[in-house]
Amino acid sequence: MPKIVDAEARRQEVVEAVFRIIASDGLERASLREVADEAGLAVGSVRHYFASSDELLVHSFAVVIDRIATRLEEAFTVVESLDQASAEHDNAVLTLLGQFLPLDEELAVDACVWMAFRHAARIRPVLEEEAARSHRAVAAVVGRLVMRLMPDAGTGQERLVTEAERLLATLDGLCMHALLQPEWMTFEVCRDVLSAHLDSLVVSRPTVNLKAHRE
Amino acid sequence: MPKIVDAEARRQEVVEAVFRIIASDGLERASLREVADEAGLAVGSVRHYFASSDELLVHSFAVVIDRIATRLEEAFTVVESLDQASAEHDNAVLTLLGQFLPLDEELAVDACVWMAFRHAARIRPVLEEEAARSHRAVAAVVGRLVMRLMPDAGTGQERLVTEAERLLATLDGLCMHALLQPEWMTFEVCRDVLSAHLDSLVVSRPTVNLKAHRE
DNA sequence: ACGGTTCAAGCACATTTGTGCTAAAAAGAT
DNA sequence: ATCTTTTTAGCACAAATGTGCTTGAACCGT
Numbered sequence: 001m002p003k004i005v006d007a008e009a010r011r012q013e014v015v016e017a018v019f020r021i022i023a024s025d026g027l028e029r030a031s032l033r034e035v036a037d038e039a040g041l042a043v044g045s046v047r048h049y050f051a052s053s054d055e056l057l058v059h060s061f062a063v064v065i066d067r068i069a070t071r072l073e074e075a076f077t078v079v080e081s082l083d084q085a086s087a088e089h090d091n092a093v094l095t096l097l098g099q100f101l102p103l104d105e106e107l108a109v110d111a112c113v114w115m116a117f118r119h120a121a122r123i124r125p126v127l128e129e130e131a132a133r134s135h136r137a138v139a140a141v142v143g144r145l146v147m148r149l150m151p152d153a154g155t156g157q158e159r160l161v162t163e164a165e166r167l168l169a170t171l172d173g174l175c176m177h178a179l180l181q182p183e184w185m186t187f188e189v190c191r192d193v194l195s196a197h198l199d200s201l202v203v204s205r206p207t208v209n210l211k212a213h214r215e
Numbered sequence: 216m217p218k219i220v221d222a223e224a225r226r227q228e229v230v231e232a233v234f235r236i237i238a239s240d241g242l243e244r245a246s247l248r249e250v251a252d253e254a255g256l257a258v259g260s261v262r263h264y265f266a267s268s269d270e271l272l273v274h275s276f277a278v279v280i281d282r283i284a285t286r287l288e289e290a291f292t293v294v295e296s297l298d299q300a301s302a303e304h305d306n307a308v309l310t311l312l313g314q315f316l317p318l319d320e321e322l323a324v325d326a327c328v329w330m331a332f333r334h335a336a337r338i339r340p341v342l343e344e345e346a347a348r349s350h351r352a353v354a355a356v357v358g359r360l361v362m363r364l365m366p367d368a369g370t371g372q373e374r375l376v377t378e379a380e381r382l383l384a385t386l387d388g389l390c391m392h393a394l395l396q397p398e399w400m401t402f403e404v405c406r407d408v409l410s411a412h413l414d415s416l417v418v419s420r421p422t423v424n425l426k427a428h429r430e
Numbered sequence: 431a432c433g434g435t436t437c438a439a440g441c442a443c444a445t446t447t448g449t450g451c452t453a454a455a456a457a458g459a460t
Numbered sequence: 461a462t463c464t465t466t467t468t469a470g471c472a473c474a475a476a477t478g479t480g481c482t483t484g485a486a487c488c489g490t
Contacts, residue, residue: 010437026338028243031477042439043478049437053478119334122395123241135396162407165400169388169408176387177380180337181350185380192377193384200415225467246447257469258448264467268448431490438485446477455468460461 011049011059014039018060023109027116030057054126061117061130064110069137071099076141079148090198096145097194100171102178103187111175142168149201163201170197226264226274229254233275238324242331245272269341276332276345279325284352286314291356294363305413311360312409315386317393318402326390357383364416378416385412 017039021030032053036046050056075096082089102108114134121131143164150163174193178185232254236245247268251261265271290311297304317323329349336346358379365378389408393400 007436026335032479033477044439045437047479115334118395119330120241131395135399139399158407162404162411165392165404166385166408166411169392170381170385171388172391173384173386173388176391177384180333180346184350184354189377189380192373193381196377196381197415200412222466247449248447259470260468262449433488433490435488436486439483441482442480444478447475449474450472452471453469456466458463458465460463 007049012063014041014046014049014056015060015063018056019064019109019113022060022116023112027057027120030060032056057117058126058130060113061121061127061134064113064117065130065134065137067110068099068114068134069141072096072138072141075099076145079145084148084151093145093149093198094191094194096141097167097171098190100175101190102175103190108179111179115176115179139164139168142171146201149198167197167201170194222264227278229256229261229264229271230275230278233271234279234324234328237275237331238327242272242335247271272332273341273345275328276336276342276349279328279332280345280349280352282325283314283329283349284356287311287353287356290314291360294360299363299366308360308364308413309406309409311356312382312386313405315390316405317390318405323394326394330391330394354379354383357386361416364413382412382416385409 014035017035018030021034021038025034032043032046035056036043039046046056050059075092079089079092079096082092099107100111102111117127118131118134121127143160146160146164146167150160170193174185174190178190229250232250233245236249236253240249247258247261250271251258254261261271265274290307294304294307294311297307314322315326317326332342333346333349336342358375361375361379361382365375385408389400389405393405
């Protein structure tokens with residue numbers, strides 16, 4: 001009966017426009033009119049696919065979360081498929097961690113958008129739920145990765161949590177710096193930092209009892 | 216001749232109002248009218264002390280940078296005054312690193328404001344200069360700290376840079392998580408993560424050549 | 431051919447924002 | 461008491477934003 005348009009594809013186009021605007025001009029410029037312009041549509045058209053500005057933003061947040069989570073899951077299955085302690089395994093781990101960083105154009109856009117939404121979620125309740133989902137999804141993958149990289153710490157669950165959080169913090173910090181101070185953060189520095197962190201993961205275990213950090 | 220008002224004190228009051236608004240409602244809500252209301256003034260009064268909205272925001276950014284930098288410098292002189300490898304030294308280092316985290320109300324406000332401005336500076340050219348100053352100031356202290364904690368790496372300057380960046384990234388990531396996911400980030404987790412990182416600093420040096428991350 | 435449904439576009443209105451400008455109030459100096 | 465300068469307050473205007481509502485346009489099934 002009606003004019004048939006692939007609604008989901010259209011929505012995706014609008015979301016891509018949102019991503020471009022956030023990456024170049026920030027979340028606060030992602031208004032309906034700006035998004036419509038960027039997508040080559042009228043405001044009314046955008047509003048036809050998204051009931052409100054909030055729905056558009058929440059959905060865009062969800063899309064970028066899914067993209068990142070999917071990349072991480074795929075990279076993790078690669079890691080799992082490789083023999084541990086092989087050079088390919090180490091490279092696969094670095095590739096996995098690199099999914100967090102703005103190493104190419106697409107990753108940079110996702111990183112910008114992801115950061116912007118997570119920070120906005122601190123203030124805007126509509127984004128809260130997706131922010132929590134985002135954190136759970138990423139923490140799950142990083143947690144599994146840490147468990148794989150520290151097989152000898154099976155008992156010390158507390159240490160696993162600490163190390164997962166530590167890796168997560170380092171990743172987010174690196175991503176932040178790569179976005180905010182790109183002139184100081186070359187690819188090499190990123191790689192060196194990640195390598196150093198991985199070294200610290202496998203080595204630091206037996207040294208815990210040497211120092212007196214028991215408080 | 217004129218009505219004498221401590222202009223600098225008034226500016227400071229306005230800046231404090233900006234901080235409160237950013238911490239509770241985000242940078243985008245820090246408009247002249249909101250700030251004036253929060254400060255108990257009229258828009259015209261705020262505009263008397265700050266020529267424009269941009270000047271107000273840039274000055275607020277500068278103030279928070281100075282506050283953080285001052286705290287770091289003071290904490291670092293404490294570290295320098297203590298005998299290395301003593302328990303007090305370790306505590307002083309943890310205290311220094313804790314200055315980055317929202318461990319109390321004042322630190323939390325500063326952390327919020329600092330994060331908000333740094334991210335805004337990616338987009339808004341007026342904030343660029345202060346953002347660069349902020350990064351230089353903090354990187355300087357963290358760099359000196361890393362040099363102190365890794366005395367044996369005197370030659371490997373590249374490694375020092377990597378470790379400084381790694382510590383900085385971990386700190387910023389921890390701060391982010393503490394602000395955005397406070398329910399998952401208790402004080403204890405923060406402390407454990409920082410302790411683990413410090414352990415990894417002093418230990419990881421001799422193990423670099425064991426693995427094949429040379430490529 | 432045509433009707434009904436979906437899509438696209440736009441108008442109108444209330445809010446909010448930054449800023450230029452004017453003017454009243456306050457208070458020390460004379 | 462009066463003058464002068466600072467301080468405070470407010471108005472007005474243009475620009476931008478979200479949203480309710482209306483109007484065409486397009487097109488598939490009958």
